[in-house]
Amino acid sequence: MSAGATPTRWRSVLPHLGYQLPPDRSPVRPDGTQVTVNLPMELVRQSIRQREHWPIPDEVLDAYRRFRPTPLWRATGFERAVGARVPIYLKYEGGNISGSHKLNTALAQAYYYRQAGVEELVTGTGAGQWGTALAAACAWFGLRCTVFMVGSSLERKPYRGVLMRMLGAELHASPSGLTEVARAADGSTGNSLSLAIGEAVEYAAGRDGAAFCIGSGETYSILHQSVIGLEALDQLAALGVEADTVVGAVGAGSNFGGVALPFFADAAARGVPAPRLVAAESAATPKLTRGVYAYDRTDETGTGPLEAMYTIGSDYRIPDSHSAGLRFHGAAKLVSAMRHAGQVEAVAVGQVAALDAGRHLTRSEMVLPAPESGHALAVAAQLAGGDTERGAWGPILVCVSGSGYLDLAAYQQLLAGELTDEEPAAAVLRAAQAGLEPVPAAPILAQVRR
Known part of the structure; x- marks a missing residue:
């Protein structure tokens, strides 16, 4: 694939993990029967098969070509605005009708x-x-x-x-x-x-x-999002750049998985270390940084399969905030397993810092990001400036997952000084997570971490 081409195949990370994802658990109805999931078989296959490359159907590819490939550029203005010590590259997904990678x-x-x-x-x-x-x-x-x-x-x-x-x-x-x-x-x-x-x-x-x-959270949706990272790999290669760190925001995981996991698969296929993969989440819903790895439900009905995930507890009442699309109690089972295996990292960001990072991007790069993307930008700025425990040593790639033109009310509150951050208290999280069944320890995960 050339740097200016739309991918014709999705790329799965499953063959390169070194372990199997924990199986879902079906809840039981009051009549004793198990709940079944109504999915097209191709989506089921994309979620479980150890197959690396999946052809994109022609009709889907025809639609993709109306807005893909999406642009990637070095954000020199943003680098100056945040005092970056290493280059920051942006992959922008906000230029289609939906305004996002979705x-x-x-x-x-x-x-x-x-x-x-x-x-x-x-x-x-x-x-x-x-x-x-x-x-x-x-x-x-x-x-x-x-x-x-x-x-x-x-x-x-x-x-x-x-x-x-x-x-x-x-x-x-x-x-x-x-x-x-x-x-x-x-x-x-x-x-x-x-x-x-x-x-x-x-x-x-x-x-x-x-x-x-x-x-967002399903393995097949993360596979479809791999077009983001596949394009970014080729675009960076055309510039003669290798990313040291890849950053994406996490609600459930499709944006982060889409930009980051193709880098993991590519490195594994070449037998070289993968870049540092950092998930930026909302401090109001800190599943990857403060959650537990357990089986939890994905929705309020409790009728869908229980999935192995990092979760703050599906019973936790999430406070209102401009983290918006990141405001979900759990992370995707694929992202969660990789987090448990030490293959990805996570950083939580408050909405004030996220929107402030978005303001910097708007003024320095003429791109107005969605608040969700602001979380990834804030983490990239921290890593690039060396303000964290371990800053980035080389170029950072950050996915700007969406446009913020329909989120201007959030920025209005930022400019008026009306925003505050609300993080869950430890006792509240413990109560919400009580009764969740931990995911059984898998020896292969410990081996991967070593």
Whole structure:
């Protein structure tokens, strides 16, 4: 693939991990039967097979070529603004209709669900980037789309809702009055992506021809996002640059996995050490830095499979913040396993520091990043300036996962000095994590860490 080309294959990291991901555990219904997951078989295969390269279907590739490859450049202005001692390169994913990297997997999933005979996709979304991406993908492939969006985010970002409706989606603020899981909520879960996802799961289950569709935490969605890192590898190579550190923001993990894991796979295939892979998360939902590695549910219904993840506890009531799409209680099972194996690192960032990093990027590079991306930029600035325990020794690649034009209310609060940070107290986290079953120790993980 040339530096100016769109990848024609996704690349999986699974063959290079050195261990198997812990299996999901299916909860049991009150009638004693197990819950089953309704996924197109190709997505199932992409999640479990030890296959490195997966061809991108022609129809998906045709859509990709309308906005890919995405730009990569050295951010010299940002380097000066933050006092960087090493080069910082940006990979920008905000130039498509959804304004984020989410469209990469939305198009792929809509294609596979349509091939499986599904007529409507239903989802939950936090800041609205995933909901917008899925609405666009459904419009492209002729599917109906229903979105449950975290209510506080929709209130702050009403134009994200307008865009989804422009694309033909039916939109509901969560908690809504449409589902039992919302009616059973005690009113404190209004800022929860878990609740929005739970509503989508329940709603889809009750409609003929509909299927629930998720955008971030699943292994197949991380595979689809590998186009980001694959392009970045070739773009950096064309510049004669090797990244010392790769940074991406983590809600559940698709953005970070998309930019970082192709570097891991490439290094493993060549038999050389991988760059340092650093996940930037919200200090309001610090699953990778303060969570436990345990089996937890992925949504408020508790009917989906229990997954092995780093989690702050699905019962934890997440405070409102502009971390938006990062406001999820757990990390993807793939990212979590790699964190447990010592193959990736994590740093938590408050919303004030994240938005301040976004302000620096706006003024120095003429790019307005989404608040989620600001977390990655803040970590990159820390590493580049040597302000952490171990700063970067060479070039840093950071993924700017989305545009911030529909997040200007957050920046308005930053400029007015109205933002504060709220981090969970240790006792609250312990209570939310109580009763979770730890992931059994796997000897291979200890071997990888050594």
